[in-house]
Amino acid sequence: MTEERQDFYEYLRDTKKFPSVWCPGCGMGIFVRALISAIDKSGYSQDEIVLVSGIGCSGRATAYLDFCTLHTTHGRALTFSTGLKLANPKLKIITIMGDGDALAIGGNHFIHAARRNMDITAIVINNSIYGMTGGQVSPGTPQGTITTTSPYGNLENPFDICELAKVVGSNFVARSTVFNVYLMEKLISQAIKKKGFSVVEIISQCPVHYGKRSGFKSAVEMLEWQRDNAVMINKSQETGQQDLPPGKFPIGVMVDREAKSYIERLEEFNNKQREKANAL
Amino acid sequence: MLKSQLLPGNEACVKGALAAGCRFYAGYPITPASEISEQMSSELPRVGGAFIQMEDEIASMGAIIGASLAGVKSMTATSGPGFSLMQENIGYACMTEVPCVIVDVMRAGPSTGSATQPSQSDVMQARWGTHGDHPMIVLAPSSVSECFSLTVEAFNLSEKYRNPVIVLIDENIIHTKEKITIPSPEEIKIIDRIKPSEPPEWFKAYKDPGTGVPPMPAFGTGYRYHVTGNSHDERGYPTNRPDENELLIKRLFQKISRDSGKLQLADAYYTEDATVNIIAYGTVARASLRAVKEARAKGMKVGLLKLKVLFPFMRQTVEKILSKSSKVLVPEMNMGQISREVKRVNESRCIIETLNKVSYEPITPEEIIKKLEEIYD
Numbered sequence: 162m163t164e165e166r167q168d169f170y171e172y173l174r175d176t177k178k179f180p181s182v183w184c185p186g187c188g189m190g191i192f193v194r195a196l197i198s199a200i201d202k203s204g205y206s207q208d209e210i211v212l213v214s215g216i217g218c219s220g221r222a223t224a225y226l227d228f229c230t231l232h233t234t235h236g237r238a239l240t241f242s243t244g245l246k247l248a249n250p251k252l253k254i255i256t257i258m259g260d261g262d263a264l265a266i267g268g269n270h271f272i273h274a275a276r277r278n279m280d281i282t283a284i285v286i287n288n289s290i291y292g293m294t295g296g297q298v299s300p301g302t303p304q305g306t307i308t309t310t311s312p313y314g315n316l317e318n319p320f321d322i323c324e325l326a327k328v329v330g331s332n333f334v335a336r337s338t339v340f341n342v343y344l345m346e347k348l349i350s351q352a353i354k355k356k357g358f359s360v361v362e363i364i365s366q367c368p369v370h371y372g373k374r375s376g377f378k379s380a381v382e383m384l385e386w387q388r389d390n391a392v393m394i395n396k397s398q399e400t401g402q403q404d405l406p407p408g409k410f411p412i413g414v415m416v417d418r419e420a421k422s423y424i425e426r427l428e429e430f431n432n433k434q435r436e437k438a439n440a441l
Numbered sequence: 442m443l444k445s446q447l448l449p450g451n452e453a454c455v456k457g458a459l460a461a462g463c464r465f466y467a468g469y470p471i472t473p474a475s476e477i478s479e480q481m482s483s484e485l486p487r488v489g490g491a492f493i494q495m496e497d498e499i500a501s502m503g504a505i506i507g508a509s510l511a512g513v514k515s516m517t518a519t520s521g522p523g524f525s526l527m528q529e530n531i532g533y534a535c536m537t538e539v540p541c542v543i544v545d546v547m548r549a550g551p552s553t554g555s556a557t558q559p560s561q562s563d564v565m566q567a568r569w570g571t572h573g574d575h576p577m578i579v580l581a582p583s584s585v586s587e588c589f590s591l592t593v594e595a596f597n598l599s600e601k602y603r604n605p606v607i608v609l610i611d612e613n614i615i616h617t618k619e620k621i622t623i624p625s626p627e628e629i630k631i632i633d634r635i636k637p638s639e640p641p642e643w644f645k646a647y648k649d650p651g652t653g654v655p656p657m658p659a660f661g662t663g664y665r666y667h668v669t670g671n672s673h674d675e676r677g678y679p680t681n682r683p684d685e686n687e688l689l690i691k692r693l694f695q696k697i698s699r700d701s702g703k704l705q706l707a708d709a710y711y712t713e714d715a716t717v718n719i720i721a722y723g724t725v726a727r728a729s730l731r732a733v734k735e736a737r738a739k740g741m742k743v744g745l746l747k748l749k750v751l752f753p754f755m756r757q758t759v760e761k762i763l764s765k766s767s768k769v770l771v772p773e774m775n776m777g778q779i780s781r782e783v784k785r786v787n788e789s790r791c792i793i794e795t796l797n798k799v800s801y802e803p804i805t806p807e808e809i810i811k812k813l814e815e816i817y818d
Contacts (some may be wrong), residue, residue: 174667178678211522211660213507219742224667224678231510232669232679233503240500244507244515245660247491249464252661270503273496293690427491434486 165394172197172207174227182221184292186372186380188339192286193222195342199349203253210253213242215262217293218367221288222257236267242281250272254280255353260287260301261285264320268300275314275329278357278422284349285322285360286365296370308373322362323415332357334416338364338387341412348414357422364391364410445622450588450615451476453623454544454608455484457592458516460629463542464490465515467504469497469523472556473612474546477518478552499521500529505541508793509534510668512594512659518544520612521554521563524570532571533670535693538655540634542595545607546615549774549801556634558801559612561723567607568752574690576697578606578704579752581722583621593748594706597632601620602697604653609751611723611774613803637664646677647689653696697753705758708747711737715744717817718766720759720783722748725772725804732809741817754782763790768816772796772804792816 216235366383658664
């Protein structure tokens with residue numbers, strides 16, 4: 162264990178950065194550990210990977226990690242990622258967003274990046290709340306939840322991020338919780354290996370802004386909730402939530418397909434152009 | 442031998458961008474700028490570049506910043522409503538010092554306005570459209586030929602100062618065909634961003650090397666660094682320290698203001714002995730030149746200063762004209778935007794007159810002559 166930890170220090174920026182901005186009990190630290198571990202096993206060097214993030218608690222992850230890191234504007238991380246990938250297709254782009262970031266302000270960019278099957282790994286840390294701004298209702302907040310801007314209970318339905326990512330054309334869609342830490346790492350590993358748009362939704366906990374208004378006494382209780390309500394699914398299974406008992410949600414690989422990615426289509430086009438030019 | 446061609450402004454702008462080394466373009470359809478996207482989609486794949494039509498202008502602006510960070514010169518083009526949407530990420534490019542070029546083909550009116558009619562009403566949006574204190578470089582071509590040369594200049598200044606550069610083009614130039622002689626590639630001066638000379642382990646992404654403009658490595662070249670729109674220290678990490686905040690914002694301004702003498706791009710016509718001078722830009726400068734020539738024929742001592750750089754406002758050049766004029770006329774296709782800048786630097790030297798036309802038609806030489814006759818002593 163000690164040995165493994167030492168390896169991981171290479172991926173952390175040593176200067177000035179720690180302690181992190183995240184509150185005690187936040188799921189972000191566990192996620193970052195899983196991300197580093199997945200990257201370490203991926204075979205990519207630190208110089209081949211660009212980590213892009215949006216705004217919010219999840220957006221702060223990039224500053225701690227020793228890669229080329231791009232902390233963008235709120236909701237726009239995938240647009241910057243698209244430009245990076247097209248300008249240098251050799252770069253491996255991993256984009257970290259929150260639920261509000263990816264699906265409210267950035268919802269349009271999310272569905273279009275998926276529609277293009279753009280070669281980006283999008284990780285959505287879904288803590289069901291806007292944490293950094295003090296606990297407002299988000300598109301990940303379940304109906305009925307009390308937040309600082311839904312004091313009488315949320316009237317809206319939350320997004321099912323995986324269903325959304327699936328129908329708009331992503332090559333890989335998976336969900337884990339922070340509690341299922343080894344699954345989380347495995348799914349991120351799989352997503353990094355995929356061509357095209359790969360999405361990993363990570364159900365995380367915000368004990369400070371979500372938990373305390375929703376009757377959770379601690380971060381541990383929230384992790385226990387994740388453990389008790391996440392149901393592992395088989396990737397051959399249809400993933401409809403309707404098949405599960407009320408309140409339960411599926412985790413695991415939802416979509417794993419090999420549709421041609423944007424960069425693959427671009428490379429095919431470029432090769433054809435080169436052949437044409439050579440023929441002349 | 443260089444041949445003259447008959448081209449519309451949009452083609453000259455595209456040719457200028459490609460000549461300057463632009464190899465990435467992201468855009469969203471909008472009248473009257475769509476032709477720039479169309480031509481880029483056709484030209485860029487032929488020169489090893491990439492084109493993408495994004496889902497909106499916010500995304501277009503994000504994509505060109507991303508591409509620029511990967512080391513590729515990049516551009517987008519739009520018109521008023523799209524320009525409004527780009528403002529958030531334009532501010533990001535200022536704060537993070539990412540070179541990029543934004544062409545705004547100005548249409549008339551606030552909101553949807555009139556998409557096919559000319560205007561100069563985005564001048565102040567170009568300068569101050571994004572929130573927060575930030576420097577901005579804004580260029581304004583007045584002819585098809587300048588659509589080429591000033592687009593090249595926009596890329597050069599953007600690379601040199603690591604700041605977004607906005608090219609404001611009047612709708613009536615972008616769709617007008619004119620004779621243009623495009624210089625050969627050897628004749629075109631190209632500036633590329635400075636790359637770090639120190640090894641990656643010594644590299645500090647936002648450390649002032651003395652010029653105010655830090656060297657900029659491309660992502661993926663071994664220099665690992667953090668880019669954030671948050672206030673950041675010289676390593677690029679978020680900071681709340683008052684001294685670091687102030688150092689950053691002052692450097693952003695000073696890296697450009699220290700070179701203000703080099704950013705005086707203007708053409709003076711008949712100003713030597715003129716008592717009444719016109720200060721104009723874009724197509725209005727052309728109507729003004731015609732008006733000046735005709736007024737001269739009538740014996741009036743009038744002159745014209747045509748601005749090619751709108752921001753940083755060319756105080757040095759404009760002050761010279763203000764000092765020797767009894768009156769200065771600022772005609773514009775808006776309610777008075779550059780005239781505010783002229784008044785700001787005038788400091789009571791002379792009388793500033795304005796001619797503002799917002800019927801969404803170009804200002805004619807006759808209208809300018811009429812105004813000159815009214816104000817001429």
